[in-house]
Amino acid sequence: MKENPKNYLTQETDSKPTQKPSDTREIIVLRWGHRPQRDVRLTTHVALTARALCASGFILSDVEDPGIEETVRKMTNSWGGTFHFEMGTPWKKAVHDWKANGGVVVHLTAYGENIQTSDVLNRIKSLDKNLLVIVGSQKVPSSFYSSEVSDFNVSIGNQPHSECAALAVFLDRFFTGEELARNFDEAKMRIVPRARGKQIKK
Numbered sequence: 001m002k003e004n005p006k007n008y009l010t011q012e013t014d015s016k017p018t019q020k021p022s023d024t025r026e027i028i029v030l031r032w033g034h035r036p037q038r039d040v041r042l043t044t045h046v047a048l049t050a051r052a053l054c055a056s057g058f059i060l061s062d063v064e065d066p067g068i069e070e071t072v073r074k075m076t077n078s079w080g081g082t083f084h085f086e087m088g089t090p091w092k093k094a095v096h097d098w099k100a101n102g103g104v105v106v107h108l109t110a111y112g113e114n115i116q117t118s119d120v121l122n123r124i125k126s127l128d129k130n131l132l133v134i135v136g137s138q139k140v141p142s143s144f145y146s147s148e149v150s151d152f153n154v155s156i157g158n159q160p161h162s163e164c165a166a167l168a169v170f171l172d173r174f175f176t177g178e179e180l181a182r183n184f185d186e187a188k189m190r191i192v193p194r195a196r197g198k199q200i201k202k
Contacts, residue, residue: 010063021054021178026130028084028098028169030059032091032144040067046135047072047085053171054179055133057084061091078151080187095132095149103130107144108166112153121173122155137167156171178197 029050034043046056047068051060060068076083095105104127113120124131134144143149163187170181184190192199 009128021175021182023125023175023178025058025128026103027054027171028057028059028130028132029055030061030091030094030132031137032061032134032140033062034060034065035137036065039137040065042162042164042192044068044071045138046125046167048075049164049168050084050171051081051083052075053168054134054175054182055083055171057086059089059094060087061089061094064088078188079182079190082185083088091134095134098130098132098189101130105132105134105149106152106154106170107134107140107150108156108163108170109140109145109153110138110155110160112155113147114155114158115170115173116157120152122154123173124154135167136162151173163172 014195029046031043031046032037045063047060048071050058051072058072067084069087072083072085079101100168104124106124115121134140134150136144145153154170156169188202190201
């Protein structure tokens, strides 16, 4: 009698993740225009997306929101890895210091060069420099589009969309999917991928 074939609808898929994406340059996400009374949930999701998709850190510019900082630090403590978080830094200072240290500034905007139909991502990667990725909350100042602020204006499609979605697509394209298999060091919790149900290793 032949053995029953594996049931691929229910089998566990706990393959060993990679340690880090092959591109290890520093990527810091700068969140501009956060309004504490209305943007807490979305800004928190932007920060957690940055962390989960292998950005190095997060700057909440110009304002302070301790609740977001606490959430991000708790997540990092439980789920592993290192993730820099700072808040209250004026965006102009952050951009100036980044450029002064040889870094590149990428502004994610629906009005930028389309990441699919242009070679903008290849041009960014070819510079082999650390990236500061700006994502706005409210309407950004027109100066953000200038070369004095942004070295690249990049769009994830040219339709209105969420800044959280834009950041996720940008990071995934940048790391070519490798970030999705990262194994975070010193994690106290880890999700085991499964076709059905939920499993967390502690």
